[in-house]
Amino acid sequence: MLKIAVYGKGGIGKSTVTSNLAAAFxxxxxxxxxxxxxxxxxxxxxxxxxxxxxPVIEILREGGEPASAEEISAEGxxxxxxxxxxxxTPGLGCAGRGIIATFNLLDELELFxxxxxxxVLYDVLGDVVCGGFAAPxxxxxxxxxxIVTSGEKMALYAANNxxxxxxxxxxxxxxxxxxxILNHRNVPGETEKVYSxxxxxxxxxxxxxxxxxxxxxxxxxxxxAVESRPECEASQHFLELAKKLIGEEK
Amino acid sequence: xxxxxxxxxxxxxxQSGAVSVLYGLGGLIxxxxxxxxTGNICGFDEPRxxxxxxxxxxxxxxxxxxxxxxxxxxxxxxxxxxxxxxASFVALIGTPVPATIATDYKxxxxxxxxxxxxxxLTIATDGMRLYDEGxxxxxxxxxxxxxxxxxxxxxxxxxxxxxxxxxxxxxxxLEDYRKIGPSTKVTAAxxxxxxxxxxxxxxYETFSSIAADLAGSxxxxxVLVCHDEVFGKTLRDKGTDCDIATFFTLHDExxxxxxxxxxxxxxxxxxxxxxxxDVIVADESLKPLADGFKGQWIDxxxxxxxxxx
Numbered sequence: 068m069l070k071i072a073v074y075g076k077g078g079i080g081k082s083t084v085t086s087n088l089a090a091a092f093x094x095x096x097x098x099x100x101x102x103x104x105x106x107x108x109x110x111x112x113x114x115x116x117x118x119x120x121x122p123v124i125e126i127l128r129e130g131g132e133p134a135s136a137e138e139i140s141a142e143g144x145x146x147x148x149x150x151x152x153x154x155x156t157p158g159l160g161c162a163g164r165g166i167i168a169t170f171n172l173l174d175e176l177e178l179f180x181x182x183x184x185x186x187v188l189y190d191v192l193g194d195v196v197c198g199g200f201a202a203p204x205x206x207x208x209x210x211x212x213x214i215v216t217s218g219e220k221m222a223l224y225a226a227n228n229x230x231x232x233x234x235x236x237x238x239x240x241x242x243x244x245x246x247x248i249l250n251h252r253n254v255p256g257e258t259e260k261v262y263s264x265x266x267x268x269x270x271x272x273x274x275x276x277x278x279x280x281x282x283x284x285x286x287x288x289x290x291x292a293v294e295s296r297p298e299c300e301a302s303q304h305f306l307e308l309a310k311k312l313i314g315e316e317k
Numbered sequence: 318x319x320x321x322x323x324x325x326x327x328x329x330x331x332q333s334g335a336v337s338v339l340y341g342l343g344g345l346i347x348x349x350x351x352x353x354x355t356g357n358i359c360g361f362d363e364p365r366x367x368x369x370x371x372x373x374x375x376x377x378x379x380x381x382x383x384x385x386x387x388x389x390x391x392x393x394x395x396x397x398x399x400x401x402x403x404a405s406f407v408a409l410i411g412t413p414v415p416a417t418i419a420t421d422y423k424x425x426x427x428x429x430x431x432x433x434x435x436x437x438l439t440i441a442t443d444g445m446r447l448y449d450e451g452x453x454x455x456x457x458x459x460x461x462x463x464x465x466x467x468x469x470x471x472x473x474x475x476x477x478x479x480x481x482x483x484x485x486x487x488x489x490x491l492e493d494y495r496k497i498g499p500s501t502k503v504t505a506a507x508x509x510x511x512x513x514x515x516x517x518x519x520x521y522e523t524f525s526s527i528a529a530d531l532a533g534s535x536x537x538x539x540v541l542v543c544h545d546e547v548f549g550k551t552l553r554d555k556g557t558d559c560d561i562a563t564f565f566t567l568h569d570e571x572x573x574x575x576x577x578x579x580x581x582x583x584x585x586x587x588x589x590x591x592x593x594x595d596v597i598v599a600d601e602s603l604k605p606l607a608d609g610f611k612g613q614w615i616d617x618x619x620x621x622x623x624x625x626x
Contacts, residue, residue, distance in 0.1 A: 167419040198386050198419055206423045238431065239424035 069316050072189040072203040072242060075215035076225035080250045082110045083282060084215050085190040087302070089114060090293035091309035093145025097185040100178070101147055104203055105192035106154025106162045114143030117289020122153020123169040136178045144294045148182065162192070163199015170202055194225045195232035204233070204242035211245030213273070218257025223264050230268045246273030248308070253278050274308040276301055324582055324605045328564060329480050329621040331442035331451030333362035334509065335410050336373065337478040338455035340365055342491040345404035346373045347395055349420065350412040354444065361624060364479050372402050383418050388425055396432040405491055406462070408438040416443035436462050448480045448621045449565045452509030457516055459494050466517065468496035473503055476510020481545050483618055483626035485527055507545045508566035523571070525551040527617070531598070532557060535615060538595025541588060543603060544617050546571045552598065559598070562588055564622065582606050600625060
């Protein structure tokens with residue numbers, strides 16, 4: 068089973084990358100679960116035709132006691148099982164703890180044992196700000212971290228923080244950094260900056276996603292590019308990345 | 318009102334159950350709390366604290382430990398303690414504090430086992446469940462770490478801790494657990510014992526010695542037993558026609574028509590007063606809840622429920 072957590076600076080395109088990657092895996096015949104780990108709960112919306120999914124924390128807040136994965140998930144494009152952790156009302160509670168609560172529930176429901184997915188993707192809010200946001204890379208969850216970044220200074224700053232956090236967790240048996248995904252914003256010297264960053268940290272740039280109107284137009288329709296325009300350049304990059312990750316697993 | 322207790326005091330929580338199973342095994346037991354849970358366990362839920370030495374410590378968590386997630390500090394403190402105390406293992410017991418800040422026990426185990434040469438058990442109790450569930454988690458941790466199931470121990474009783482049995486608890490050593498094998502006769506003496514035996518996958522019998530002692534003195538009639546499930550089943554096995562009501566786990570293997578898992582004081586009151594029972598077998602601390610019950614009350618002390626031995 069491929070278990071991947073996608074991290075990166077807020078707004079850098081993690082959900083876009085994760086959803087398209089999920090769709091690419093699905094197009095390659097893989098059984099996929101995508102778990103959005105963000106209080107905004109919008110990670111999977113473009114796998115579900117633009118329809119928001121009720122987050123787990125909201126179900127629990129209403130007193131729900133889910134007894135099956137079906138009660139907290141929805142199937143999207145290509146049979147991808149979509150789950151959103153959600154979180155507390157902004158300014159209240161603890162969002163990181165919400166992620167843990169959701170993961171505990173997934174364990175209780177034996178989601179992975181019962182569903183036996185080929186791929187699990189965790190789309191995690193921002194960088195690693197506290198223990199809760201490191202939950203997806205704890206032992207038993209994601210085994211590799213993919214960092215989404217552009218060549219923008221703050222995106223690389225966040226990417227650096229993520230690398231540092233993962234390094235700090237070495238003695239805990241957490242996930243390792245599997246590579247960088249360069250999501251192009253077309254800033255000056257972008258490719259050089261990102262490759263230089265990757266080299267400095269001893270990791271590879273495993274995919275480059277071009278700035279693409281196809282992605283934006285498909286998202287306006289509530290779809291991923293891989294779903295609606297699989298032939299476009301951006302989709303081809305996602306399909307190549309999915310093949311690469313499957314190949315590495317073998 | 319759901320959860321409102323007007324008569325009963327809080328029952329022993331899961332962390333007390335976990336410690337109860339591990340108390341006499343020669344380990345270094347570290348309760349991951351600020352101090353209050355450890356005080357409660359040693360002062361109220363662990364009768365052996367008065368006369369049997371055991372290395373039970375509080376992690377002594379403070380604000381900054383929670384804010385900064387200082388797991389390394391905890392690991393170094395425990396490693397230091399291990400140099401001074403001759404322990405056969407280390408057990409980390411969860412409480413509401415680590416549950417709230419979502420402490421990663423797997424990571425703590427990994428970090429600690431790199432520092433010390435002892436096995437580390439981690440038990441993710443959270444103080445929000447009851448003692449029998451904590452006992453079951455402790456048995457699971459013991460099974461995962463020490464029980465290979467190829468030993469030749471003749472017999473063992475699981476779930477006979479002071480919390481269910483008061484002073485009539487079973488004194489089991491770590492070596493006993495290590496020697497459990499396929500031919501070991503396993504007796505589940507309480508709900509946690511049933512859970513432990515099921516997890517071991519070894520055939521087991523249920524038997525409660527304190528219930529068996531009481532069986533001959535129960536008058537005939539319609540009987541309600543409010544205690545541990547195995548206590549009730551043993552009375553039933555000894556010929557008492559009774560219904561079981563328990564605040565603790567009620568396994569499907571034991572449950573019969575008329576048996577009930579209860580959580581509220583009012584549920585017990587309803588059974589006691591309106592259930593048509595001639596006899597109630599239960600801890601006397603429940604008596605004020607049965608105002609209006611006209612039958613005979615047989616006292617069956619239940620330490621986890623009342624602190625009465």
